[in-house]
Every structure is written in structure tokens, then in C-alpha cells.
Amino acid sequence: MIFLLISVVGVTVYLVTVALRAREAALSEVAWVMPMLWTLGLAMAAGIGGDLVVSALRKGETALDVRDLEIRRYGLYVGHFFGVIGGVTALGLTMLDAEKFFIAHALYAGFVVSALVSAVVRLRAYRRGLPR
Amino acid sequence: MSTHLTNSLRALRFARNEMTQAELAARLGVSRQTVIAIEQGRYSPTLEMAFQMARIFEVPLEQVFQYRPPGCET
Numbered sequence: 001m002i003f004l005l006i007s008v009v010g011v012t013v014y015l016v017t018v019a020l021r022a023r024e025a026a027l028s029e030v031a032w033v034m035p036m037l038w039t040l041g042l043a044m045a046a047g048i049g050g051d052l053v054v055s056a057l058r059k060g061e062t063a064l065d066v067r068d069l070e071i072r073r074y075g076l077y078v079g080h081f082f083g084v085i086g087g088v089t090a091l092g093l094t095m096l097d098a099e100k101f102f103i104a105h106a107l108y109a110g111f112v113v114s115a116l117v118s119a120v121v122r123l124r125a126y127r128r129g130l131p132r
Numbered sequence: 133m134s135t136h137l138t139n140s141l142r143a144l145r146f147a148r149n150e151m152t153q154a155e156l157a158a159r160l161g162v163s164r165q166t167v168i169a170i171e172q173g174r175y176s177p178t179l180e181m182a183f184q185m186a187r188i189f190e191v192p193l194e195q196v197f198q199y200r201p202p203g204c205e206t
Contacts, residue, residue, distance in 0.1 A: 027198065067166040068166075126165075
């Protein structure tokens with residue numbers, strides 16, 4: 001749940017920042033690099049922090065057991081598919097000589113959707129079990 | 133997404149001096165949530181963990197887990 005929240009907050013902050021900047025310039029001319037680096041960096045730091053908090057809360061119990069690892073692996077496996085779609089889209093855009101802005105955002109969208117899907121799938125697996 | 137495995141973990145825990153889920157989890161080296169998921173049929177344990185459980189309760193594996201394929205009522 002914490003990872004889903006981090007992903008949603010991260011992408012929302014980034015999109016709002018870029019949207020506000022896009023009011024004064026064309027979308028492809030917006031300064032997006034620093035906001036993207038900051039939101040990605042902070043999301044990663046928050047993810048690591050979240051992992052530490054979850055481990056601390058589970059003190060006295062096994063931090064990650066075989067079921068957690070299976071669910072994590074399953075989440076990564078499903079999420080990975082969306083990361084690949086982002087990569088292939090970026091590759092296509094590069095071949096079409098698209099602006100850097102769109103190539104970078106195709107990759108970013110791939111990362112974000114991958115993280116969101118992975119988090120949702122993991123949450124669902126914890127609540128309803130892994131698919132057979 | 134429940135499994136086709138049913139289990140007698142709850143009954144076995146109670147027969148064993150009312151062992152708590154937390155105690156069983158500690159002996160298996162897993163979280164209490166995992167024991168709950170197994171008891172509720174939401175997670176099939178690994179073969180190794182299943183044997184560990186049978187050993188903890190000192191009963192044959194079939195007494196801990198029963199396999200009921202779909203359509204089989206017995």
C-alpha cells in the first residue's frame with residue numbers, strides 16, 4: 001500500500017509541476033529534467049524508507065518470508081511488461097525523430113505504470129492470494 | 133484465488149496446547165500473515181514448509197493438508 005501511495009504521489013507532483021510550467025511555454029520546451037530527477041529520486045528514497053519502516057514494524061517476525069518473495073516476484077513480473085511497452089514506445093519515437101520530451105516521457109510513463117501495476121498486483125495478491 | 137488445498141491447521145494448533153498463529157509462524161520462520169493466508173486457503177505453502185508443519189505437529193503430511201481437485205466432493 002505504501003508503495004502504491006508513493007508512486008501516485010510522485011507522479012502527481014511531477015505532472016502538476018510540468019503542467020504548471022506548460023502554461024508559459026510549449027509542452028516540448030518545458031524544463032522537465034530537474035522535476036523528473038527530483039520526483040524519481042524522492043520516490044526511490046521514499047520506497048527505501050518505506051521498506052525500512054515496514055521491516056521495523058514487523059520486528060520480531062521474519063522480515064520477508066517465502067510468500068512475500070513470491071508476491072514480490074509476481075508483482076515485478078507483471079509490472080515489467082509495462083516497462084517494456086514504455087521502452088518499445090520510446091524506441092519507436094526515437095526512430096521517428098520525435099522530440100526528446102516525448103521519448104523521455106514514454107520511458108517515464110513505462111516506469112510509472114510498471115510501478116503502479118506492480119503495486120496493485122502485489123496488494124491484490126496479499127489480499128486474495130496468488131493466481132494459480 | 134483460493135487453492136485446491138484444504139488444511140487442518142486450525143484444529144491441529146488447538147490440539148497442540150492452543151498454539152497461536154504467531155508461535156507457529158515463529159517456528160516456521162515466516163510471518164503470522166503467511167500462516168493466516170495458509171489457514172484460510174489463500175496461499176499454498178512450499179513442499180518444504182508443508183513438511184515442516186507436519187513435523188511440528190508430529191503427524192503425517194496428509195493429516196495437515198488435503199488435496200481436493202475441482203469437482204471432487206470427497
